Amino acid sequence: MTATPAPSPEDTSDDAFLRLDEQICFSLNAASRAFGGVYRVLLKDLGLTYPQYLVMLVLWEHGEQPVKKLGEHLRLDSGTLSPLLKRLETAGLVRRERSARDERSVHVHLTDEGAALRERARVVPRRIAAATGAGLEEIRELRARLDRLTAALDSAALEETPGCD
């Protein structure tokens, strides 16, 4: 780990980039899965998976919503949301109804049961915060860094696509 294979003598600073990048992809992956694990345990009681919980958070916060809007909030497409919402509907937490105004769009409502679940879910965020062992300030700081990173990655992805080479 501390040894350097000295891949090519061309550019030492690039080499530093290489190793650090490897670590950040490892680190981000690991953090993401570690979070998932903690959520999984906490949400088991509620009968929700982590992505389902995210959907419920959006609905609790913003109320009825077309699938499209949900996808924008969560950066998920219909290929992910459609089956997920179907499972939430089967569980009795949401209802889906075709819009009368635009029959292409489907509005997702909370059922009474889905709305009631919010109370039981209230304990989750505090426990997560406790599990991180971090203070408000550190969480805020980390969030800001992650959001900046995401924005940078997104714009890089956009520029990369067409004939930019």
Added chain:
Amino acid sequence: MTATPAPSPEDTSDDAFLRLDEQICFSLNAASRAFGGVYRVLLKDLGLTYPQYLVMLVLWEHGEQPVKKLGEHLRLDSGTLSPLLKRLETAGLVRRERSARDERSVHVHLTDEGAALRERARVVPRRIAAATGAGLEEIRELRARLDRLTAALDSAALEETPGCD
């Protein structure tokens, strides 16, 4: 987003935790997927997915390895690794051989083709680093924070399990 629904007047500081937590799970999720997207594009040329790339990184760095060790490096279990390694083997990048010393364990080797792929993969990390728009120092800092977070979440997960309540 800036409005506060004032859920319960009981505990203002807890409430702050609640909202911030929501954001950090959103943020981490988004960052993780944004990274995945950039890797996906870069790795397409190499015929690798992002998790397959992580496996190859470990093999390039540490050489032949039993499945168990690979799993420890990447925090993945056999349920994830077995089919992934099978695909890498089908692609001709690795070979799997039962250990003669311990027939329970399977050692994963790089083929010549798998080893050769390393050269083509060298450009990836630099491009990723460029896409993040972050300097060495910032990446290092972020990595440190994420690792601390992961460690905290892991130990919390361990303590949570049995009759701690």
Added chain:
DNA sequence: CGCAATTCAGTTGTGCACAACTCAATGGCT
């Protein structure tokens, strides 16, 4: 030695993420 507990890889089943596609509804344009 012989048997029980453990270890390791793999399988099965569920659910998420995403690309590529289908299909109906819509809206703009002539």
Added chain:
DNA sequence: AGCCATTGAGTTGTGCACAACTGAATTGCG
């Protein structure tokens, strides 16, 4: 009005993550 590009949800297929399990090999203990 008639046509066509666009939009929104859903489906299909691939691959990852994880829990729960199987089954074989190994280890430990009496």
